[in-house]
Amino acid sequence: MPTLLLADDDEALCQLLSEYLELDGYTCDCVHRGDAVAAQLQNKHYDLLILDIMLPGLQGLDVLKQLRQAGTNLPIIMLTARGDDMDRILGLELGADDYLPKPCNPRELSARIRAVLRRGSARPGEEQTPQRFGPFSLDTKRRRLSCRNDDIKLTAREFDLLCALLEKPNEVLSKEALSERVLQRPLEPFDRSLDMHVSHLRKKLVDYSQEEYITTIRGIGYCLNTQGDNE
8 A cells, every 4th residue: 555645734635635545545644844744754654745836844846856856766746836837847857756736636646646656567477687778777677777886866757758768769759659658648738747857867867878868859759869889
């Protein structure tokens, strides 16, 4: 049973969402201040954090930034004010896995949680040899990306995105297909979530290899270029 932490200062909303999520098979704890999140995460293991942007004590974006800078890859879904595109963009840039505008539908939140928590697990008899490209090694069973024995911290979305791109190396994958596969939802007009995840993943690969592995095909999608690998 996945354990969730919900950080929102609206106690009535927390109770409503918690009751629904518990009926849907989750265990849910709540905190109502941003400066209480880190301590709660240290005291107990959580599988996912639902984090409101507007929190007393410490703003949600600051909480997100601190967690990512500390190296945690805990899946995080941001709750943002409806229509506030800047908050959503900042959240994705700082490493959020997904976002949902408030007021949110509990059923949609539960669906987003399932999508973020879904892991690419190995099927019986499936080959488990790590996949390699350039200096990188991708272990899908352990959900681990490494470069020359250094582990690279990826969010759940970034890892799923890399897996999708590596399944068809040197081929262009459309944004529509990647959105369905990685975000578990159709691509919507003006939705830059996928682009943000690609940007973060690309930067991490460049930081370790000094090479561009992900190519943007303008107006179409993305391609993971592994041609010419010598390592």
